[in-house]
Amino acid sequence: MRPLLILIQFLHVTQLKFVVEGRPSDIVSRGVHKHAGHSLSLKRHRWPEGSLRLQGTRNIVDNQHMKYVVPVAVGDQILNAEIDTGSSDTWFVQTGCRCYHTYDNTSNAFVTPVNSSVCNFGPTYTPGNDFTLDSDIHQLTCYGAGVGTRRCVFGSFGFTNVTINGFTAPQQIIGAVNETSNYGMGLPDYSGILGLGFSGGTMAYNSTTNASTHYSSLVSTLFNTPEFSSRRSKQFSLALSRDASNTGYGGTMTIGGVASLTEPSVNATSASFTSAPLQIFPNTSTAEYSWYSIYLDGFEFGGQMLSLNTSTIIDSGYNGLEIPREIATALNDHWSPPGNVSGTTVFLDCAAKLDQPFGMTIGGATYYIQFADLVGQMANGTCYSLVIAGLPPNGYSIGDPLLKNTLAVFDWGEMVMSFYPRMYYAS
Ligand SMILES: *[C@@H]1O[C@H](CO)[C@@H](O)[C@H](O)[C@H]1NC(C)=O
Ligand SMILES: *[C@@H]1O[C@H](CO)[C@@H](O)[C@H](O)[C@H]1NC(C)=O
Ligand SMILES: *[C@@H]1O[C@H](CO)[C@@H](O)[C@H](O)[C@H]1NC(C)=O
Ligand SMILES: *[C@@H]1O[C@H](CO)[C@@H](O)[C@H](O)[C@H]1NC(C)=O
Ligand SMILES: *[C@@H]1O[C@H](CO)[C@@H](O)[C@H](O)[C@H]1NC(C)=O
Ligand SMILES: *[C@@H]1O[C@H](CO)[C@@H](O)[C@H](O)[C@H]1NC(C)=O
Ligand SMILES: *[C@@H]1O[C@H](CO)[C@@H](O)[C@H](O)[C@H]1NC(C)=O
Ligand SMILES: *[C@@H]1O[C@H](CO)[C@@H](O)[C@H](O)[C@H]1NC(C)=O
Ligand SMILES: *[C@@H]1O[C@H](CO)[C@@H](O)[C@H](O)[C@H]1NC(C)=O
Ligand SMILES: *[C@@H]1O[C@H](CO)[C@@H](O)[C@H](O)[C@H]1NC(C)=O
Ligand SMILES: *[C@@H]1O[C@H](CO)[C@@H](O)[C@H](O)[C@H]1NC(C)=O
Numbered sequence: 001m002r003p004l005l006i007l008i009q010f011l012h013v014t015q016l017k018f019v020v021e022g023r024p025s026d027i028v029s030r031g032v033h034k035h036a037g038h039s040l041s042l043k044r045h046r047w048p049e050g051s052l053r054l055q056g057t058r059n060i061v062d063n064q065h066m067k068y069v070v071p072v073a074v075g076d077q078i079l080n081a082e083i084d085t086g087s088s089d090t091w092f093v094q095t096g097c098r099c100y101h102t103y104d105n106t107s108n109a110f111v112t113p114v115n116s117s118v119c120n121f122g123p124t125y126t127p128g129n130d131f132t133l134d135s136d137i138h139q140l141t142c143y144g145a146g147v148g149t150r151r152c153v154f155g156s157f158g159f160t161n162v163t164i165n166g167f168t169a170p171q172q173i174i175g176a177v178n179e180t181s182n183y184g185m186g187l188p189d190y191s192g193i194l195g196l197g198f199s200g201g202t203m204a205y206n207s208t209t210n211a212s213t214h215y216s217s218l219v220s221t222l223f224n225t226p227e228f229s230s231r232r233s234k235q236f237s238l239a240l241s242r243d244a245s246n247t248g249y250g251g252t253m254t255i256g257g258v259a260s261l262t263e264p265s266v267n268a269t270s271a272s273f274t275s276a277p278l279q280i281f282p283n284t285s286t287a288e289y290s291w292y293s294i295y296l297d298g299f300e301f302g303g304q305m306l307s308l309n310t311s312t313i314i315d316s317g318y319n320g321l322e323i324p325r326e327i328a329t330a331l332n333d334h335w336s337p338p339g340n341v342s343g344t345t346v347f348l349d350c351a352a353k354l355d356q357p358f359g360m361t362i363g364g365a366t367y368y369i370q371f372a373d374l375v376g377q378m379a380n381g382t383c384y385s386l387v388i389a390g391l392p393p394n395g396y397s398i399g400d401p402l403l404k405n406t407l408a409v410f411d412w413g414e415m416v417m418s419f420y421p422r423m424y425y426a427s
Contacts (some may be wrong), residue, residue, distance in 0.1 A: 085314030091175030121184030200288030
C-alpha cells in the first residue's frame with residue numbers, strides 16, 4: 001500500500017508534483033543473479049468466509065481485500081506482516097491498541113473511537129526488553145486515498161532486531177502502533193506491515209517539532225550489514241502465487257537473490273527478461289529513492305500500445321492496477337460478459353475475461369496478465385474489476401496482477417527492477 005502523503009501545514013510536506021523528466025525504460029542487458037539467497041513460502045490470506053467487513057468501496061480501491069504475509073521475528077515474538085513494496089515503515093499493532101473510525105487531517109487527530117474488535121487484527125505485539133524506545137521520533141503513516149476516511153497508524157518507534165528469512169536487520173526502527181484507523185479486518189495472521197521500500201519513503205515525525213523526517217528502512221539496514229556488503233546480492237525477489245488451489249500458498253520471497261526459475265510454483269522463463277531503472281519518486285524537494293518506481297513503456301491491449309508517460313510504483317501491497325482513467329476505461333469496456341459500472345467500481349461476473357490479450361510492456365518486453373488476476377472478489381462474493389482509474393497526484397500503482405505473472409527482482413545493487421515472465425505455474 002502506498003502511504004498517502006498527508007498535507008499538514010506544520011509538517012512542511014511539499015505537495016507532490018509529477019515531474020516527467022525521464023523517458024520510457026531502455027532495454028537493459030540480461031542480469032546475472034549469482035546467489036540463490038534464502039527463500040520462504042508466503043501465506044495467502046483470504047477474507048474469512050462469510051465475513052462482511054468491507055467499509056464501502058474505499059476498501060476496494062485501496063486493497064484491503066487480500067494480503068500476502070510472511071513471518072517476522074521481533075524480540076521473542078514471531079508475527080506475520082504484510083509484504084509491502086509500496087511503503088517503507090515496518091510496524092506491528094501493539095497490544096491494547098486503540099481503534100478509531102478515521103484520522104482527521106485538519107485537527108491532526110484520530111476521531112470517533114470504535115470498539116477494538118472493529119480493528120480485528122491478528123496477534124498483537126508486546127514490546128519487551130528487546131524494544132528500545134526512540135523518543136525523538138514517532139510514527140504516523142496513512143495508507144491509500146480513501147474518501148471520507150483516512151486509514152492511518154500512529155505509535156512509538158523503537159529499535160529491535162528484526163529477523164526475516166533467516167537474515168537479521170540489527171537494531172531496526174519499527175513502529176509499535178497504539179492508535180489506528182487502519183483495520184486488520186479479521187485476517188487471522190495480519191499483525192502489521194513489512195515496509196520493503198527505501199529510507200526516503202519512511203514516515204517519521206520529529207517528536208519535538210513534528211517535522212517530517214526519515215530513518216533507515218528495514219531493507220536499507222539489512223543490505224548495509226556485512227553479510228550483504230560482501231557475500232550476498234543486494235536484492236530480493238517476489239513470485240506471488242494466484243493460489244488457484246486455495247491452499248493458502250502465496251508464493252515465494254527470496255532475500256539476497258532470485259528464486260529458482262524452474263521451481264514449479266515459479267516456472268519462470270528467462271526468454272524475455274528485462275530491467276527498468278528505478279526512478280526517484282517524483283518529489284521536487286528530495287533526491288532520495290522512496291519506493292519502487294519505474295517507467296513502463298505502456299500497456300499492450302489487443303495488439304495496440306497504450307502508452308503511460310509517467311513513472312509507476314510496483315506495489316505488492318496493492319491487489320490491482322491504478323492507472324490513467326483513459327486506459328482503465330478502455331480496458332473495462334472490454335469485459336466479457338460486460339461489467340456494470342457503479343461509481344468507481346466496475347462489477348463483474350466472477351468468470352469475466354477481457355476479450356483481447358492484455359500485457360504490460362517494460363523495457364521492450366510485454367508481460368501478459370492472466371485475466372483471473374484482474375478480477376477481485378469482495379467479502380460478500382461480489383466480483384469487480386481490479387483495473388482502476390488512478391488518482392493523481394498520488395500517482396499510479398501496479399500491484400499483484402503483474403507480480404502474479406512475473407518473478408520480480410527488486411535490485412538495490414543495480415538500482416533496477418527486473419522481471420521474468422511466468423504466466424503458468426503450479427499454484
Ligand atoms: C485533508 O485531506 C484532503 C483530502 O485529501 C485535502 O484536500 C486537504 O487539503 C487536507 N487538509 C489538510 C489540512 O492537509
Ligand atoms: C457486496 O458488497 C458491495 C460493496 O459493499 C455491494 O455494492 C454489493 O451490492 C454487495 N453484493 C451483494 C450480493 O450483497
Ligand atoms: C466490543 O466488542 C466485543 C465483541 O463484539 C463485545 O464483547 C464488547 O462488549 C464490546 N465492547 C464495548 C465497550 O462495546
Ligand atoms: C541483535 O543483533 C545483533 C547483531 O546480529 C546481536 O549482536 C545482538 O545480540 C542482538 N540483540 C538481541 C537483543 O538479540
Ligand atoms: C500511544 O503512544 C503515544 C506515544 O508513546 C502516547 O502519547 C499515547 O498516549 C499512546 N496512546 C494510547 C492510546 O495508548
Ligand atoms: C528534532 O528537531 C530538533 C529541533 O530542530 C533537532 O534538534 C533534532 O535533532 C531533531 N531530531 C530528529 C531525530 O530529527
Ligand atoms: C505536534 O502535533 C501534536 C498532535 O497534533 C500537537 O499536539 C502538538 O502541539 C504539535 N507540536 C508542535 C510543536 O507543533
Ligand atoms: C519529499 O520530500 C520531503 C522533504 O524532504 C519529505 O519530507 C517527504 O517525505 C518526501 N516525500 C517522499 C514521497 O519521498
Ligand atoms: C510525455 O510527457 C511530457 C510532459 O508532459 C511530454 O512533453 C512528452 O511529449 C510526452 N511523451 C509522450 C511520448 O507522450
Ligand atoms: C449487470 O446488470 C445486469 C442488468 O441488471 C444483470 O443482469 C447482471 O447480472 C449484472 N452483472 C453483474 C456482474 O453485476
Ligand atoms: C510452465 O510453463 C509452461 C509454459 O510456459 C507450461 O506449459 C507448463 O505447464 C508450466 N508448468 C507448470 C508446472 O505449471
